[in-house]
Amino acid sequence: xxxxxxxxxxxxxxxxxxxxxxxxxxxxxxxxxxxxxxxxxxxxxxxxxxxxxxxxxxxxxxxxxxxxxxxxxxxxxxxxxxxxxxxxxxxxxxxxxxxxxxxxx
Amino acid sequence: xxxxxxxxxxxxxxxxxxxxxxxxxxxxxxxxxxxxxxxxxxxxxxxxxxxxxxxxxxxxxxxxxxxxxxxxxxxxxxxxxxxxxxxxxxxxxxxxxxxxxxxxxxxxxxxx
Amino acid sequence: xxxxxxxxxxxxxxxxxxxxxxxxxxxxxxxxxxxxxxxxxxxxxxxxxxxxxxxxxxxxxxxxxxxxxxxxxxxxxxxxxxxxxxxxxxxxxxxxxxxxxxxxxxxxxxxxxxxxxxxxxxxxxxxxxxxxxxxxxxxxxxxxxxxxxxxxxxxxxxxxxxxxxxxxxxxxxxxxxxxxxxxxxxxxxxxxxxxxxxxxxxxxxxxxxxxxxxxxxxxxx
Numbered sequence: 001x002x003x004x005x006x007x008x009x010x011x012x013x014x015x016x017x018x019x020x021x022x023x024x025x026x027x028x029x030x031x032x033x034x035x036x037x038x039x040x041x042x043x044x045x046x047x048x049x050x051x052x053x054x055x056x057x058x059x060x061x062x063x064x065x066x067x068x069x070x071x072x073x074x075x076x077x078x079x080x081x082x083x084x085x086x087x088x089x090x091x092x093x094x095x096x097x098x099x100x101x102x103x104x105x
Numbered sequence: 106x107x108x109x110x111x112x113x114x115x116x117x118x119x120x121x122x123x124x125x126x127x128x129x130x131x132x133x134x135x136x137x138x139x140x141x142x143x144x145x146x147x148x149x150x151x152x153x154x155x156x157x158x159x160x161x162x163x164x165x166x167x168x169x170x171x172x173x174x175x176x177x178x179x180x181x182x183x184x185x186x187x188x189x190x191x192x193x194x195x196x197x198x199x200x201x202x203x204x205x206x207x208x209x210x211x212x213x214x215x216x217x
Numbered sequence: 218x219x220x221x222x223x224x225x226x227x228x229x230x231x232x233x234x235x236x237x238x239x240x241x242x243x244x245x246x247x248x249x250x251x252x253x254x255x256x257x258x259x260x261x262x263x264x265x266x267x268x269x270x271x272x273x274x275x276x277x278x279x280x281x282x283x284x285x286x287x288x289x290x291x292x293x294x295x296x297x298x299x300x301x302x303x304x305x306x307x308x309x310x311x312x313x314x315x316x317x318x319x320x321x322x323x324x325x326x327x328x329x330x331x332x333x334x335x336x337x338x339x340x341x342x343x344x345x346x347x348x349x350x351x352x353x354x355x356x357x358x359x360x361x362x363x364x365x366x367x368x369x370x371x372x373x374x375x376x377x378x379x380x381x382x383x384x385x386x387x388x389x390x391x392x393x394x395x396x397x398x399x400x401x402x403x404x405x406x407x408x409x410x411x412x413x414x415x416x417x418x419x420x421x422x423x424x425x426x427x428x429x430x431x432x433x434x435x436x437x438x
Binding site: 075085088090093096 | 325342343369370371372373374385386388390391392393394395396397398
């Protein structure tokens with residue numbers, strides 16, 4: 001049995017993103033109850049905090065149980081979200097996103 | 106596919122900062138939701154799913170607590186706690202009660 | 218018996234509407250919405266079936282009524298005068314606010330501090346997530362489509378509508394509460410208030426400043 005098969009996302013040792021890491025949000029549009037707003041899908045941001053494991057709302061909305069997901073605060077530059085952003089380049093938006101929506105780049 | 110609730114970044118007009126105190130019926134729905142939530146009958150996540158599932162029309166035409174009320178009714182029916190027939194009968198009864206006490210707005214007047 | 222109960226509740230509702238003399242949601246005391254009747258119907262039926270009790274609902278309403286932005290203001294004022302509390306609030310907000318008697322119920326609080334280089338503002342673009350334990354129920358504008366739609370893409374224009382004009386060298390950082398975290402903004406303490414007591418300071422701190430759409434003003438400013 002490989003190590004990977006016995007380790008779940010509930011296990012802190014599987015944390016594979018750290019503050020400073022660049023991530024791309026999945027550009028997917030599944031049906032169901034999704035807490036990743038459309039405006040950040042496909043966008044690149046930087047992890048700023050790790051909050052630890054939380055229940056996955058996509059399961060909880062249907063009273064299903066399953067592995068928890070690591071929750072991260074991810075910071076996006078406004079100019080990376082909106083082509084015509086009117087303010088300074090330094091302005092940002094922080095969102096709390098679950099691990100399964102993030103691709104490390 | 107963008108749900109009707111997922112509005113971040115969409116164009117919209119000025120933010121109306123007019124304050125309005127909640128009416129008693131709005132507070133009552135809020136309280137009812139809190140009690141039902143505390144008992145584990147409906148979770149926050151389920152409630153969000155039902156509110157989102159009311160459809161685009163609900164977001165265009167209903168107020169915040171009207172959406173909550175509609176979502177709560179649907180959940181009570183789907184969880185077999187109340188039936189549609191019971192709810193309809195009680196709404197009719199309340200309408201008659203309000204009509205009798207003169208508290209029904211004119212747009213419902215034709216019913217009395 | 219059920220009928221006595223309805224009548225009683227109905228009277229209660231009526232009295233309550235009159236207590237809020239400045240409540241403008243309806244131009245009159247009449248029922249204008251099917252959903253209003255539906256809400257009353259659900260409450261009556263759920264009480265009759267024993268799913269909830271009238272007392273439980275009443276207690277929940279009273280608890281909400283007693284939870285006001287004064288709670289948050291007390292937390293912020295303490296963070297202004299007590300550096301150790303401020304550190305605790307920033308590091309472990311749930312513990313810090315619980316110590317002041319305002320425990321979070323199901324969510325985790327994150328406190329973010331405004332300073333000369335960053336101004337924070339909070340939204341929930343997907344619904345109405347809000348630190349209710351500290352600020353009570355959110356104002357109508359916080360739940361409005363216009364605020365939720367625009368604050369993430371044109372925050373400076375929205376802040377200007379609230380009378381908040383920020384220079385370009387200050388970063389505007391919007392927090393979209395998409396998950397289990399709830400955000401409380403620690404506004405900057407206004408200049409000239411250094412000698413004021415915690416209680417006096419708390420009286421200056423507005424709900425809007427803890428959402429981040431405005432700053433706190435010194436008295437008379």
